[in-house]
Structure formats: C-alpha cells, structure tokens
Amino acid sequence: MRRLPRYIGIVLALGAAALLLAACGSSSKSSSASGSGSTTSAVNIAASTGSKxxxxxxxLITHGDNGSFWSVVYKGAKDAAADLGCTLTETYGSQQQGQAEPDDNAENAQIQDAINAHVDGMAVSDHDPSLMNPTLAKAAAAGIPVVLxxxxxxxxxxxASGALTCVGQPEQLAGQAAGAEFKKLGATNVLCIIHQSGQNLLDRCNGIAQALGVGQQCKTGSAPSSGTGCTELTLSTPNAASNPQQAIGQVTSYLQTHTGxxxxxxxxNAIGTALVSSNPQSKPKIATFDLNSGVQQDITAGSMSFAIDxxxxxxxxxxxxxxDLYKRKNGQSVGGGTTVPSGPLVVTKSNIGKVSAAIAAGQD
Incomplete structure (x- = not known):
C-alpha cells in the first residue's frame, strides 16, 4: 500500500492550513442543523473570530467516546472551527460511557443523518469500512466532501468511501516503529495487549512482529520461552480501557506463566499507565500507544520506556x-487519495519535554 512519508504529510498539512487561514474572509454564516436520531451540538464561533x-x-462523526484520547480529537476540531470561523456540528461518537465497544450501526446512522441535513462536508472515522463505505459514498455522490x-x-x-483523504496514523507503520524501539532497548519478546476489537489494533501488533523479524503477523497463544517473538493477548474485561485496574490482572497472570x-x-494509554503502577520495577519493559499526563509522568520517571504518539x-x-480548502478553493484537495499521516512519533525520556506543552494545552 502506498504511504506518504510523515514529513511530506505534515508539510502538506501545514501548507494547507497556512493557505486557508490567510484566505478566510468575511462572509455570511449558515445555521447548523442535525439529523434525526443523532446527538449533536453546534459550535458557533463567529463572534470570536473577527472577520474570519x-x-x-x-x-464530525466518530466511533469514539469522551475519554482522554477522543477529547483531544474534539478539541482539535473545535479549534479549527474557531480559527476558520466555520460551524461545527459535533457528534461525540458512537461509544457512549460504559459501552464495551463502539456502536458502528449508530455511527453509520449518524452519517446518513448528516447527509439528510445537507452539511457542507463531513469528517468521519471509518471504523467499519464494510458497513460505512457505501453510506459515505452516498455523501460523495451527493456532492458532500468527506475526509476520514x-x-x-x-x-x-x-x-471505496469516496473520501478525499484520511488524517491518521498508518497503524502497521506505527507498530513497526514500536518494534524497532523495543529492539533498540534489547527487548524482543513482546506481549501486545489488545483491549477491544478493531483491525487497527491488530495492525499495530502485526507491525511489531514485522519489525522484530518474526513474520507478518503477531501470534496468539503462548509466548516463546526465550528468544524473539510477538504474542497477542486479548483482554476479556468488557470496556477494558475504562476499567484498566481490573483488566491488567489478566496481563499479570499471563506474565507469571510466560517468563520469557x-x-x-x-x-x-489507560492500560499502559495501569501496567506501570502494577509493575514498578519496569520488568518487563512497558510501552504504550498514545499520550496523556500519566504517560508523560511515567516516561519522565523512567518507569515507561516510550510511547507512540x-x-x-x-x-x-x-x-x-x-x-474548508476543498469548498473555498474550487475543489483543491490534499492527500491524493492516500493518507496524510499524523503519526507515529516515538516519545521517549529524551524528547518528552518537547511534547509536554502540547499535553498541558490539551493538544496531545
């Protein structure tokens, strides 16, 4: 699969942002509307943006919840709406508090609601492509631009979805970055913890296996007693990320019987910080995907090896x-039908200071 190098994606993204913010002029602002069956709220920023x-x-339609990860995504969207002066109709995601898994049928219905509401564009997390791509293609056919x-x-x-591009992290690439970092640390028998269903999580584990040179896929079952390996462990605790202390008991038991x-x-990150608190000696080495203040503290203290941001x-x-670029500038688009990478960035003790300000500002 063809991937944009990370630096190219960021150069494109920043260039587009600069173009747009310079181009934003005064014009009338349409009122927001929400379709039936969705939980939405309009953010009208016009009063605080001057002539922009x-x-x-x-x-904005996602499969997320209101936790520490997705709240940063929503802040990014709100800040963009403020900077551009656009109206943002937000759907805070199909995974409501306490649900074990995202509700993909609900998210798909929200996409249809947005089409019915005749929005000018939609940003969507395509969590179940086989379900959502046909609906997203309807949006594109109706002249509604989509960015995943x-x-x-x-x-x-x-x-298949008819989207212009996708802003995200190529997950196998991120897994490969994690595997390479473990190799640098001399840790090559990796247990990869899967906390909920999703191909993106499997791709991360598979990327680790590829970087370690043990095949294209991380395996299930028993970890090797010695040498190099990548083994998946799927947590049985429902909604494990919201109940990390309960969930990590399964990890502790596994490590006791698989000492290699x-x-x-x-x-x-909630699973990651819970593992650190239960394993203060950092044996084995622990790393996580995604940052928060707890991960920042653990990396700074040296109790967590690194994070993939x-x-x-x-x-x-x-x-x-x-x-906004597509609508305002006659169909100008970014990405060329491939991904604009937002990551991965490997965060270690040596560079955690550089991202601390973003964490403090709710931007990471």
Whole structure:
C-alpha cells in the first residue's frame, strides 16, 4: 500500500492550513442543523473570530467516546472551527460511557443523518469500512466532501468511501516503529495487549512482529520461552480501557506463566499507565500507544520506556481545514487519495519535554 512519508504529510498539512487561514474572509454564516436520531451540538464561533467567518457547516462523526484520547480529537476540531470561523456540528461518537465497544450501526446512522441535513462536508472515522463505505459514498455522490480520520486510513477504503483523504496514523507503520524501539532497548519478546476489537489494533501488533523479524503477523497463544517473538493477548474485561485496574490482572497472570516475555506493548494509554503502577520495577519493559499526563509522568520517571504518539489533535483539526480548502478553493484537495499521516512519533525520556506543552494545552 502506498504511504506518504510523515514529513511530506505534515508539510502538506501545514501548507494547507497556512493557505486557508490567510484566505478566510468575511462572509455570511449558515445555521447548523442535525439529523434525526443523532446527538449533536453546534459550535458557533463567529463572534470570536473577527472577520474570519466561513459560510460552511461541517459534521464530525466518530466511533469514539469522551475519554482522554477522543477529547483531544474534539478539541482539535473545535479549534479549527474557531480559527476558520466555520460551524461545527459535533457528534461525540458512537461509544457512549460504559459501552464495551463502539456502536458502528449508530455511527453509520449518524452519517446518513448528516447527509439528510445537507452539511457542507463531513469528517468521519471509518471504523467499519464494510458497513460505512457505501453510506459515505452516498455523501460523495451527493456532492458532500468527506475526509476520514483515525480509522479507514487505507488507500482501498479511502477510494471505496469516496473520501478525499484520511488524517491518521498508518497503524502497521506505527507498530513497526514500536518494534524497532523495543529492539533498540534489547527487548524482543513482546506481549501486545489488545483491549477491544478493531483491525487497527491488530495492525499495530502485526507491525511489531514485522519489525522484530518474526513474520507478518503477531501470534496468539503462548509466548516463546526465550528468544524473539510477538504474542497477542486479548483482554476479556468488557470496556477494558475504562476499567484498566481490573483488566491488567489478566496481563499479570499471563506474565507469571510466560517468563520469557521481556516487553509489553499496551495499545491504550489507560492500560499502559495501569501496567506501570502494577509493575514498578519496569520488568518487563512497558510501552504504550498514545499520550496523556500519566504517560508523560511515567516516561519522565523512567518507569515507561516510550510511547507512540499519533498526535490525535491533528486528526480533529486538519480534516476541517481540508474540507474548508476543498469548498473555498474550487475543489483543491490534499492527500491524493492516500493518507496524510499524523503519526507515529516515538516519545521517549529524551524528547518528552518537547511534547509536554502540547499535553498541558490539551493538544496531545
């Protein structure tokens, strides 16, 4: 699959952002509307943006919840709406508090609601492509531009959905970065913790296996007693990311019977910080996907080896910039039908200071 190098994606993204913010002029602003059956709220920023007011209303529809990860995505979208002066109709995601898994049928219905509401563009996490791509293609056929975010960042899904691009982290590439970092640390028998269903999580584990040179896929079952390996462990606790202390008991038990494991990769920061608190000696080495203040503290203290940062603030911010660019500048688009990478960035003790300000500002 063809991927844009990360630096190219960021150069494109920043260039587009600069173009748009310079181009935003005064114009009338349409009121927001929400379709039936969806939980939406309109953010009207016109009063605080001076002359930078755009006439467009955009919908943000995700499979996420209101937790520490997705709140940063939503902040990015709100900030983009403020900077551009656009109306943002936000759907805070199909995974409500306490649900074990996202409700993909509900998200798909929200996409249809946005089509019925005649929004000017939509930013969508394509969590279940087989279900959502036909609905997203209806939006494109109706003249509504779509930018994917976070999920669906595969060239085939971008094409099938009719989207302009996807802003997100190529997950196998991110897994490869994690595997390479573990190798640098001398830890090559990795347990990869899967906290909920999703091909994106499997791709992360598979990327680790590829970087370690143990095949194209991370395996299930028993970890090797010695040597190099990548083994998946799927947590049985429902909604494990919201109940990490309960969930990690399964990890602790596994490590007690598979003593050859010398590295644990959490795919969620709540799971990662819970593992550190239960394993103060950092044996085996622990790393996680995604940042928060707890991960920042653990990396600074040396109790967590590293984190893979997908910079999810950009996943909320850039889709609105790209939609506004497309609408305002006669169909100008970014990405060329492939992914604009927001990550991965490997965060270690040596560079955690550089991202601390973003964490403090709610931008990471």
């Amino acid at each position: 007011v755009c006439p467009y209303k955009f919908a 975010l976070n999920a669906g960042c595969d060239d085939t899904d971008i094409a 494991v010398n590295a644990v990769m959490a795919l969620n 997908q910079q999810q603030y950009l996943q909320g911010y850039l889709p609105l910039v790209f939609l």
